[in-house]
Amino acid sequence: MRRQSTLLLALLWAAWAPPALGQLSGTLDMGAGTYRPERAIPGGIASIVPALRYTAGPLELNALGVYSDAPAGRWNFQGGTEAIARRPAFGFLLLEASGKAEWTSHYRVQGTTTFSGGVRAYTATGSRTRAWVGRTFGRATALGARRPLRRTEVGGSAMLGRVHLAFTLANTTVDRSYMLTPGDPREPVADTIAAYPEPTAQNQVDRLALTDAVLSGRWRFRSFDFDASVGRRFSRSTPETVIWGLSVSRDLAPTLALVGAAGRAGSDPVTSVPGARYVAVGLRLKLGAPVAVSLPPRPVADASAPFRIGPAVAAGREIVVRATDAEMVELAGDFTDWKPVVLHRWGADSWRTLLPVSPGLHRLAVRIDGGEWRAPPGTRPVESEFGGQVAEIVVE
Amino acid sequence: MPFVRWLALAALLALPAASQAQDTRLTERLDAATATRVQQVVDSAQAGGLPGEPLVQKALEGATLGASDDRIVAAVQSLHGQLRRAREALGGGASDPELTAAAGALRAGLEPSALRRLQSLRPDQPLVVPIAVLTDLVAEGVPPADATRSVLDLARDGRPDDEFVALRRQLQQRGAGGEPMGRPALRPAADPPVDQ
Numbered sequence: 001m002r003r004q005s006t007l008l009l010a011l012l013w014a015a016w017a018p019p020a021l022g023q024l025s026g027t028l029d030m031g032a033g034t035y036r037p038e039r040a041i042p043g044g045i046a047s048i049v050p051a052l053r054y055t056a057g058p059l060e061l062n063a064l065g066v067y068s069d070a071p072a073g074r075w076n077f078q079g080g081t082e083a084i085a086r087r088p089a090f091g092f093l094l095l096e097a098s099g100k101a102e103w104t105s106h107y108r109v110q111g112t113t114t115f116s117g118g119v120r121a122y123t124a125t126g127s128r129t130r131a132w133v134g135r136t137f138g139r140a141t142a143l144g145a146r147r148p149l150r151r152t153e154v155g156g157s158a159m160l161g162r163v164h165l166a167f168t169l170a171n172t173t174v175d176r177s178y179m180l181t182p183g184d185p186r187e188p189v190a191d192t193i194a195a196y197p198e199p200t201a202q203n204q205v206d207r208l209a210l211t212d213a214v215l216s217g218r219w220r221f222r223s224f225d226f227d228a229s230v231g232r233r234f235s236r237s238t239p240e241t242v243i244w245g246l247s248v249s250r251d252l253a254p255t256l257a258l259v260g261a262a263g264r265a266g267s268d269p270v271t272s273v274p275g276a277r278y279v280a281v282g283l284r285l286k287l288g289a290p291v292a293v294s295l296p297p298r299p300v301a302d303a304s305a306p307f308r309i310g311p312a313v314a315a316g317r318e319i320v321v322r323a324t325d326a327e328m329v330e331l332a333g334d335f336t337d338w339k340p341v342v343l344h345r346w347g348a349d350s351w352r353t354l355l356p357v358s359p360g361l362h363r364l365a366v367r368i369d370g371g372e373w374r375a376p377p378g379t380r381p382v383e384s385e386f387g388g389q390v391a392e393i394v395v396e
Numbered sequence: 397m398p399f400v401r402w403l404a405l406a407a408l409l410a411l412p413a414a415s416q417a418q419d420t421r422l423t424e425r426l427d428a429a430t431a432t433r434v435q436q437v438v439d440s441a442q443a444g445g446l447p448g449e450p451l452v453q454k455a456l457e458g459a460t461l462g463a464s465d466d467r468i469v470a471a472v473q474s475l476h477g478q479l480r481r482a483r484e485a486l487g488g489g490a491s492d493p494e495l496t497a498a499a500g501a502l503r504a505g506l507e508p509s510a511l512r513r514l515q516s517l518r519p520d521q522p523l524v525v526p527i528a529v530l531t532d533l534v535a536e537g538v539p540p541a542d543a544t545r546s547v548l549d550l551a552r553d554g555r556p557d558d559e560f561v562a563l564r565r566q567l568q569q570r571g572a573g574g575e576p577m578g579r580p581a582l583r584p585a586a587d588p589p590v591d592q
Contacts, residue, residue, distance in 0.1 A: 029581060029582055031582045037587045038590075045584050047582060047584050047585070049581075049582065066579075066583070066584065066585040067585060068585040076586060076587060077585055078585040078586060104585070104586065104588075104589075110588075143591055159536070220539060225539070227581065247580055247582065249581065251539070260582075261580060261581045261583065263583065265583055265586070272589035273587060273588070273589045273590075274586065275586075276587070278582075278583060278584055280582040332460050334457070337421055338460040339456075339460075340460065361497050361500070361524055361527075361528045363453075365460075373461055382535060384457070384461060385458075385463075385467070385470075386458045386461040386462070386468075388461060390457070390461075392500070394524075394525055396558060
């Protein structure tokens with residue numbers, strides 16, 4: 001109870017914190033389609049999905065609701081709020097703490113609630129690849145019982161051209177309690193004593209463990225956005241399931257898009273809500289700027305960045321490239337007239353030089369041990385017309 | 397006869413001047429024919445009021461990356477066209493670095509109208525950093541309309557350059573976005589819980 005109160009206070013603080021020049025954005029999806037839930041009757045369904053995102057500095061708040069209406073007055077609602085606080089990069093790590101509250105409501109059936117909170121650590125090198133590890137604790141209430149949950153996840157993502165790929169491996173453990181009464185089929189009848197149990201009911205706890213592996217991709221092509229995911233659930237105590245989802249949206253106007261989606265959603269072992277297959281089409285209204293703009297703290301020099309250009313001094317700017325196990329590192333760019341400049345070893349795995357670099361946009365590349373010219377580590381590579389990749393950087 | 401002598405002298409004096417007109421960086425790094433072809437594009441650009449330096453740098457980049465002569469000339473010609481479009485978008489008052497940045501933005505798929513709007517919102521401030529950040533966001537997969545809107549919002553509020561850079565960094569940290577709370581689009585709400 002105390003943990004829930006703390007979490008609730010954190011969420012309230014997050015919601016009422018001074019919104020210093022934050023920005024609100026959101027979407028409203030409205031659609032209809034077919035729905036085939038596990039252990040229930042399939043049919044047509046209409047859904048309304050409002051979603052809001054608010055960002056202010058290192059703080060991000062999300063809220064989402066899904067209201068679905070099926071024939072014969074059966075309706076379901078799923079809602080959730082999430083607060084995320086990110087601290088500025090600590091070395092090459094970005095730390096993130098989050099708290100989440102989710103709930104469901106249903107026609108004539110008691111719903112579920114879940115409160116959870118956790119931390120994540122990301123690599124924040126500014127490159128197109130990143131990795132993270134996270135740990136979450138929480139408690140769900142479903143079917144009249146409280147269920148402690150723990151989740152550990154590791155993941156990684158990368159930009160391959162214009163495709164954003166991500167992989168997540170999440171291990172969830174949840175304790176589900178039930179009352180064991182005499183004659184319950186779950187009770188093993190292995191000996192005489194078990195065959196003649198005590199007449200009183202006993203509270204028993206099942207520990208359910210499962211691992212979800214999910215690969216997802218996101219691709220923007222002209223005015224189309226494609227999202228796809230495929231995953232598999234591994235568990236000794238629940239049937240292994242393949243889950244997948246595919247959605248396509250096409251911009252019709254700056255604030256309006258056509259959306260189509262299909263997929264198979266897995267059941268939630270924490271709250272026992274069943275999975276389902278679905279196909280739906282609809283419209284999406286966009287509210288506010290989708291890209292959050294806020295006032296993060298002024299960037300500070302990151303001494304551990306794999307590539308950096310320092311402030312201008314009389315002798316030029318210090319340029320440092322981290323290259324482990326290299327024997328020679330060269331740099332060329334528009335500020336050297338694309339003549340290769342050999343860097344000097346500096347410390348265990350870094351290379352350094354001083355060059356005059358004017359503020360503005362610059363193109364450059366590095367070559368390690370006489371190999372291919374490429375974008376320095378930690379920068380965003382751009383395709384060169386001449387093959388290979390270089391970097392475009394803004395020097396302040 | 398004196399006239400012929402004067403003419404010969406003038407020709408001798410003009411010869412070094414003509415060779416000086418060719419950028420020595422090109423002649424040092426490219427073969428003579430390619431350097432001449434690149435120089436012609438540079439001269440044409442400068443005659444039209446466009447900067448020649450980005451074109452020289454493009455050729456030198458190609459030389460360093462080991463590109464073929466034809467590919468170098470084609471890249472320089474292509475950049476010339478982009479600079480011309482950038483000039484059309486930003487007008488005669490744009491600086492050379494701004495034109496270079498704008499050429500990159502157009503190559504990334506941004507509309508000239510976005511650059512004009514940005515220029516109207518920052519009439520007395522350099523546009524290089526906002527344009528570079530805008531290009532970067534689009535290259536990172538942010539839809540051009542969304543990226544433009546975010547950058548224009550900052551420009552409208554008169555924010556300094558480092559906040560544009562901060563915006564880009566913030567997006568890099570956040571990843572490529574996605575559905576709110578990771579939920580797939582239009583997935584219906586789940587049915588009631590089932591005791592298993």
